[in-house]
Every structure is written in structure tokens, then in C-alpha cells.
Amino acid sequence: MPHFDEKIDWSVYAGFANYIGNPVFGTIIGLRNQTILVVSGNRFGKTKALTRVQVYSVMGMRKHADQNITPADSCRVIRLASETLPNDKENEVRNTIYPAIKEQLPKDRIIKDITARDATITVQPLMGGARAQLEHVSYGQSTQSQAGQARKAILVDEVCPYAFYEESVPRLATTYGQLWIGTTPVEAAWMYTEIYERARVYYRTKAVREFMKKDMGITVAAAEITDSKQDIAVVQAASDDNPIFKILVDKKHQEIKDGLLKPEDFPYGNVSEYLDSIFMYDDKDTVAMRRYGIFKQITGAVHKEFNWNIHMIPEGKYFPMGIPHDVIHARMIDYHQSVPWAVNWIFLSKENEAFVYRELDPDPHTWTTLGICKEMALISRDYKYAINLIDPLSNHKQVNTNTSCLEDMNRIFLEMKREQLGTGGYWEPWDTKGTKGEDAVRERLINSKICGTPFNNLQKIDGKEVRLPTLWIFDSCKQTGLSLKNWKMETWLDRNAQVTKDPKDSTEQRFSHHNMTLEAIFKDARFRGTPYVYQSKREDFFEKRYFQGRR
Numbered sequence: 001m002p003h004f005d006e007k008i009d010w011s012v013y014a015g016f017a018n019y020i021g022n023p024v025f026g027t028i029i030g031l032r033n034q035t036i037l038v039v040s041g042n043r044f045g046k047t048k049a050l051t052r053v054q055v056y057s058v059m060g061m062r063k064h065a066d067q068n069i070t071p072a073d074s075c076r077v078i079r080l081a082s083e084t085l086p087n088d089k090e091n092e093v094r095n096t097i098y099p100a101i102k103e104q105l106p107k108d109r110i111i112k113d114i115t116a117r118d119a120t121i122t123v124q125p126l127m128g129g130a131r132a133q134l135e136h137v138s139y140g141q142s143t144q145s146q147a148g149q150a151r152k153a154i155l156v157d158e159v160c161p162y163a164f165y166e167e168s169v170p171r172l173a174t175t176y177g178q179l180w181i182g183t184t185p186v187e188a189a190w191m192y193t194e195i196y197e198r199a200r201v202y203y204r205t206k207a208v209r210e211f212m213k214k215d216m217g218i219t220v221a222a223a224e225i226t227d228s229k230q231d232i233a234v235v236q237a238a239s240d241d242n243p244i245f246k247i248l249v250d251k252k253h254q255e256i257k258d259g260l261l262k263p264e265d266f267p268y269g270n271v272s273e274y275l276d277s278i279f280m281y282d283d284k285d286t287v288a289m290r291r292y293g294i295f296k297q298i299t300g301a302v303h304k305e306f307n308w309n310i311h312m313i314p315e316g317k318y319f320p321m322g323i324p325h326d327v328i329h330a331r332m333i334d335y336h337q338s339v340p341w342a343v344n345w346i347f348l349s350k351e352n353e354a355f356v357y358r359e360l361d362p363d364p365h366t367w368t369t370l371g372i373c374k375e376m377a378l379i380s381r382d383y384k385y386a387i388n389l390i391d392p393l394s395n396h397k398q399v400n401t402n403t404s405c406l407e408d409m410n411r412i413f414l415e416m417k418r419e420q421l422g423t424g425g426y427w428e429p430w431d432t433k434g435t436k437g438e439d440a441v442r443e444r445l446i447n448s449k450i451c452g453t454p455f456n457n458l459q460k461i462d463g464k465e466v467r468l469p470t471l472w473i474f475d476s477c478k479q480t481g482l483s484l485k486n487w488k489m490e491t492w493l494d495r496n497a498q499v500t501k502d503p504k505d506s507t508e509q510r511f512s513h514h515n516m517t518l519e520a521i522f523k524d525a526r527f528r529g530t531p532y533v534y535q536s537k538r539e540d541f542f543e544k545r546y547f548q549g550r551r
Helices: 010-017 046-059 097-104 162-171 189-194 206-216 243-257 271-278 284-292 369-380 405-418 436-451 478-486 495-500 513-523
Strands: 035-040 077-082 110-112 120-123 132-138 153-157 178-183 201-204 223-225 232-237 328-334 342-348 353-360 387-390 458-461 464-467 470-474
Touching (some): 010 097, 046 097, 046 132, 046 153, 046 178, 077 097, 077 162, 097 132, 153 162, 162 178, 162 189, 201 206, 206 232, 206 284, 243 271, 328 513, 342 369, 342 478, 342 513, 353 369, 353 478, 353 513, 387 513, 436 470, 436 513
Parallel strands (some): 035 178, 035 232, 077 132, 077 153, 201 232, 328 387, 353 470
Antiparallel strands (some): 120 132, 201 223, 328 342, 342 353
16 A cells, blocks of 8 residues: 555545445455355445455455456456446446446546547556556457457456357466456256356355255255366355444434334334335246356256265265175166266175266267167176166167067166176166156165264154165265256246246256166165165275176
């Protein structure tokens, strides 16, 4: 900061000093991720928080030195992207970044403001060096007009077109700059799949976590780390987290005490009650999006109970001696003619704990049926499979051979057994009727969260000790985990249809395939726990002989 001097006009720092911080700003200012998505409820204050990050870069106040604009930086441009330009007189009210920047940026840092022809603010960074630029662009400009130049950072306001996002990422490659995006997830479908779902870390405020637990039945931690290789951080905040609302409610309560306001004119005891009166939507999905910054895709998840950090387990930790033989083993295939098959291996312990331990996703365009069968035999090793289920579509006759894929597989597995490649197995079409399988998967996921870890399903319920059926997935089976996490109900593409019609009563095809295999096995009456004579311990499982095969 400048040296203290009576000649300095400190009023130029008034806007910078008057910022009222929120719980999120303290988190985002220290993030080093290359892409940061701040998704929040309406009126949370995300624009001020994100523009303040850029002001901090100009002021040399970022936590990490390389995120500030320093004299050594050759790239000294921060791009500020909105739906409209601030000098667009017809639509300037729709640009919220410019007034937020102007309010917080010390006036003595501004060398040149925007003009009717040039939407760029020229500033003098506090750490010295050449002048820097805060460059305003709009999504309406051609993508090519914004290409070709590196940027120190890019701030995206609300939902930009995917093409704009795709072009922005390379602009930051040589500067190792950050892409900042702030949005309320009302019309942000592509952001959910391309950014939100691929995040390496999620930060959620207390208000968001409490809503997800109470209204959605989802328990999440304040910080959730995934194994994603994408350097993306997601910060979720609610309208409740804006400190302005606390100030407003306290002011109204004081006015009631002072007799300036009647209690019936402001009958709200706290911020939550006041916001309940503001967000009076009948649709819970709308409340989730507009108040708590939760994507509708999450609220429409089929298995909201799934938690990656709980249900995905390391094989070596829980089965250091290998997968047991003296349990019920099963294999399931979701068969397709033109998209990859979903193949799962699962076993059920004597204590009624199910473990998905292998998976395969062969593409029928690059694999033959014989090749798939041989690969499955190698993965299956010398285990014996009491149940082998496949989608009934596999029973349709093939025009070129007049046999079905199911018949071919049973013939191939029999021949391989004769050649001592695997232990054989007879494949049967699975049951396609009813929701019993989906209910069983949901019940086991819930019970796994109650138990916390495998080998802990002996729980006391209503004073009695019972074995809870659980489901665990080895962390090597990533596609199965992603399927459980991302499988959703279908939604209307047209926004008017979303408002005027009931939600669709069907699930999306994407991410359904591994889920189908799990539902199929839990419908099968043979896949049941045996009477409990004793409680097995991990040391009871000893590796038996194996022929050479795949893990």
C-alpha cells in the first residue's frame, strides 16, 4: 500500500475498504486451481466477490505472488466477460462486472476508463511495472475476435456459451492464469457436465450442506476431494451466506425495538425465515437452484445416497489376502449392439455385504464376442460364478448367423472351460420387471453410509442386533462409481415445459448401464446372504490357488 502521507486522498480507497466479506471470499482468494466455478443462490454477492479477486491482483494482495500483476509479468491483461459490454448503452444495465470493478478499484489506480469505442480500463498495478488492462468482452462478440492473446486471468459472469469457454482456456496456458466463473445454476446445463462434474475439489457452505441433508438426503463435507485429474475447484454458497441479509434483519429488529416498525410488518425471526418469504417457489428444484446454488441435475439424481468418499473403497485395505472364494460370486452384462457393454463382477459375503470388484466396458465395434468372452474369462480367474446374468436383448437372433449373442456366449464359455480357460458359466437373461432392484441398490447405499466401512454392518436397530445389507465398490471400478453418481432422471429440454409440465417419470440412458447390472443382480433370489453362523473377519480370507489371468 502507499506510504502514509497527509497529502494522500484516502477517499479514493473508500469503495475498496467498504467491502463486506462473505464466507466464500476467504476460500476463493487462496485457491490455486486453474478453473474456479463459484455457483451460488441469487443475491449472494458472487459478482462482488469475484471482481474483488481481480482487484486484489491489481493491488498485489493475492495470497500467492504469481497471481498478482507484478513488474516481471509480460502478460498484464485481465479479461472480464459478460453478456453485454459496459459501453453498450441499450443493455449496459445487464453488465454487472463493470460497476462492481469501478466501486472497488481505488480511483488512483485508474489511468483511463472505458469509452464509447473502447471497453477497456487501463490501470497502474500497485506493485509497479507497465500499465495493465481490465478488458471487457461480451459473449455476443465473435469467438475469433477474442482469440490469439494470452491473459493473466479471465472472469466469466453467469452462463457463457460453451464455445466462449472452450476458447478461453487456451488463453491462460502460457501464463498459468486462472479462469473464474460465477453463476446461479438456472440455465447452465453444459457447465454441470463440463465443469461441475469434473471438479477435483468441492467447497460448500454450512447453509448448502444443511439444505442438501434435510431436503435432498445427501450428506456432504465442507470440503470434498475427488480423484479427478482436472484442476477444477467448485465453491457452492447460498443466498443465506450474504452478510447483507443479516445486517438487514438486525436493522429491522432494532426498528421494532425502537417503535419505528410494527412486529407484524416484519414477522421474521432470522435470515432463514426472511429468505423463506422471498424464495416462495412451489418447485423444490427451483429453490435448490435459486437459493442454494445447486444444479437441477443433482436434485434429479437417481441415487442421491451415493457418496464417492464412502462407497468407493480400496481393495488392498479391506482384502489384503485377495478376494474370497467361499462366497457367492456373480457376473452381469448390460448388452448393447452399438455402444460399449457394461460388465460387472460382484460377490456377496456371508454377512450380506455386496462388493463390486471388477468391471469391463468393451466396445462391440472394436471387440468380437469371442474376444470379450476370453477377456472376461481371464478377469474371472478360477472363481466359480453361481449367477451369470445378461440383458435379454442379447437373446435376439442375429441375421448373419441365425443365433443370438446369448447362445454364442454360452457356447464359447463351455468351450473355454473344456480348454481350462476359466471355470465356465451359464448365461441367463435377467428380469426386467419392477423396481425391486433399484430399491435394493438404494437400501444398500443408505446402509453403507450408516455403517461407514465394510465389516461393520452388525448394527443395533430398535434394541436388536441386525445385519444391514450393504453395497461397496472397489475404487478400481471407476465407471461403476461414476454411473451411480451421475445417473439422473430425464428433464424437459424446453424451459416452458419444465414450468408447465410434471417432471418426467423416466431415467436418462447415459450412466444407466452399470446401474442396470446392479439392479439385475439384486432382483435375483439366488443372490442372498446365507444364515449367519459366525461373523467373518478379514484374516479369515486366504488367497487360494489361481490360474494365470487378469486382475
